Amino acid sequence: MSSDPTTTPVSPEVERQVDSADSTLHNPRSAVVALGSNLGNRLDTLQGAIDALEDTPGVRIKSVSAVFETEGVGGPENQPNYFNAVLVLRTTLPPHSLLERANAVEDAFGRVREVRWGARTLDVDILAYEGVELDAPELTLPHPRAHERAFVLAPWLDADPDAEIPGHGSVADLLRRVGEEGVQRRKDVSLHLPE
Ligand SMILES: Nc1ncnc2c1ncn2[C@@H]1O[C@H](COP(=O)(O)OP(=O)(O)OP(=O)(O)O)[C@@H](O)[C@H]1O
Numbered sequence: 798m799s800s801d802p803t804t805t806p807v808s809p810e811v812e813r814q815v816d817s818a819d820s821t822l823h824n825p826r827s828a829v830v831a832l833g834s835n836l837g838n839r840l841d842t843l844q845g846a847i848d849a850l851e852d853t854p855g856v857r858i859k860s861v862s863a864v865f866e867t868e869g870v871g872g873p874e875n876q877p878n879y880f881n882a883v884l885v886l887r888t889t890l891p892p893h894s895l896l897e898r899a900n901a902v903e904d905a906f907g908r909v910r911e912v913r914w915g916a917r918t919l920d921v922d923i924l925a926y927e928g929v930e931l932d933a934p935e936l937t938l939p940h941p942r943a944h945e946r947a948f949v950l951a952p953w954l955d956a957d958p959d960a961e962i963p964g965h966g967s968v969a970d971l972l973r974r975v976g977e978e979g980v981q982r983r984k985d986v987s988l989h990l991p992e
Pocket residue numbers: 896910913914915920921922923924933934935936937938939940941942
């Protein structure tokens with residue numbers, strides 16, 4: 798019998814049937830996540846975010862881009878440069894659960910939401926989630942501004958040279974169109990998967 802008084806015990810066979818009807822448990826999807834930081838120790842923060850995401854049940858990081866140092870786009874003038882990176886994941890979490898986890902990781906690194914596009918210790922955005930298009934304020938997929946941002950496209954191309962943004966084209970073409978001004982690959986630093 799289950800020791801949890803809020804649950805009605807079910808047989809292992811029923812549990813198996815319920816699990817097999819939940820296709821998300823068996824079908825990890827590909828998702829792409831952008832990381833950005835322009836306050837504090839930017840490299841440690843991005844590495845901490847990678848470790849926290851990899852530590853999430855239902856999330857496996859498959860590819861980590863190089864680190865790009867980028868000039869702030871939008872928001873207040875003279876904000877410090879960002880470190881940006883992109884991760885390709887396989888995940889069994891549905892999109893909204895992945896967003897919740899992304900927000901929790903931002904909060905864990907002391908993110909305070911004040912000025913739009915203002916400086917932040919950590920920003921975690923979902924760029925794309927395999928086969929999903931959404932147009933809600935709390936979650937828009939693919940990310941509505943990814944295709945026009947060199948600070949997203951350059952690391953995305955590095956993490957996945959064949960990436961496509963549904964409705965916009967290949968990341969390689971989009972980056973050629975947008976140009977790479979204000980975006981520099983930092984060859985002296987790197988991020989890694991947790992050991
Ligand atoms: N694809 C997405 N990834 C992350 N957040 C999203 C996405 N689509 C919508 N949102 C919503 O956007 C809200 C604002 O996010 P945030 O404060 O990180 O914006 P921002 O990173 O400053 O700006 P931008 O959205 O232009 O990158 C979040 O509360 C979130 O619910």
